[in-house]
Amino acid sequence: MTGGGMRSRRRSIDKAGGIGSAVAVGAGLWLGVATLVQPRLALADEAFTTDQTASAVSVLDLTTKKLVATIPVPGKPAGIAMAPDGRYAYVTSPEGRDVSVIDTAARRVLRKIAVGEDPLGIGIDPSGTFVYVADFDIPYLYKVDVQKGVVVGKAKVGNSPCGVAVTPDGKEIVVADRNDDKISILDAASFKEIATVAVGKHPFGVTIDAQGKRVYSADVMSNQVSVIDLATRKRIGIVKTGMHPYVVALGKTYGFSTDELSGTVTVFDLATLKLVKRINVGDYPEGIELSPDGKRVYVVNWFSNDVWAIDPKTLEVVAKMKVGDGPRAFGTFIRKTP
Template structure:
């Protein structure tokens, strides 16, 4: 006869297995949620099979996108409609819409999924959306033409790349007040924070480089040269990967030495970029080619191309993990 302790352990194990089997613990293949600005839709790509599995009409020239950490919802900013669409990632359909006004572009979701932040390009502000009520509940004043947004893993700090002020604004998410500004290169667009929350990286479209920011010190500590018109940055395996729009390449740099390593040819006009959860692949959206390029992060070479919609931007955290 099994002991009480053994029966309890078996019960707990069955409970965990049941949760996985019956869906209370989400299980899904990693997917890319790619905003296609010219075809006014969003393509969902299964990264296990490298095939598109759904196309969702969005409208309003969708650009910015952010998938919640739990993979339940994705949020898409449409500048022409002045709105944010909410996509149920499981049902694969739009389930809500929030009118935010101005020019919504960059978008980010708090780690707990409770709050969505949207950069208002025209009004030097970040709109704050309650993810439960789908209401705009506040605004944070930042610099001119905020584009990329990123939130630290603890959810306490929000960074915005303020393109036309050549700086990054660092805001307190609790008080919704800007704490400081950090001067970077010319025309910063995408901004990425490392997993430790120690450093941030901006792709500077105007100066063709990446700024490395020490968040504790609140200052730029290095500049790394890239190709022409860098757009966004991804991090994996101790390396940074930067989309060079005008060169059709991804610049690779070493995070520790802050030195360039290589340039990888991808599609035409690469923009959005993100690393897969395991850090093994880098996914790149190519605006002119209408494809995703898949880069092996260790071998530093393109291993696949995936057809998507017209004018893919995928600006933000577009992977559903």
């Protein structure tokens, strides 16, 4: 599922089993209580990492750089989408075949919504009304109404869909179709595919810039990032990365890709698409996101069980923080506090 060789201790949890096409709705309340006591109102920005091996979500205080809570989430969680207001986090569990709705302040799972056979990538619209979930085993994207807790739409996409991103205006959705070496673009209103664009081999993470003009696709087996113009539906550039890029984060000047097999972050200039630097990080980096103020880049290292912070100006590592076992944080995982 990841586009490359995984360590044997992780291979079994990186692919969900089961074949089928049923869409069910979970209505029960799941009392996933955090194992550490924490006040309901946090005072600092936080990172919520999906710890796949541990079947949990770690909550990391980004000011104190300490783990402040661990929330049980069964089913080997992988993908995550943070609500725009930070009140909820939506987590996919490939082996649980569901999405967990987490109250970020209370540190608990409110409910679980059954979605597809192997839910992996997840994106959220700017209003926070819907999440879009990619089913890796079955080539569908699901539309979930998070207030009602129900699946309200299903759209056919390419084979083995992974990453999901939504334009800032909420009008279009982009999905990485791993085994078809392309991205699919869907109209959010009609929930139908309106275009596809060929990229490199095995795209995994997709990221849309703040202007809604460009898509950045991490093409795992091509060791590159493809840059797509959303208006023309054409690839307009390629950035060479380290081995097996997984996810791209965007700052004001630079783009950052996690290079899983190289254990690096590739930094490139967004204007010229030229390499700026490669930064050594932890073991098998995957999730990556900028802080809300843009002053830090947070890198989640899947095999070394930690989160590293990079200063986007100096391009130096400034902190290393431990989390649970097997963190992926595939999606948006930073919670900005009120």
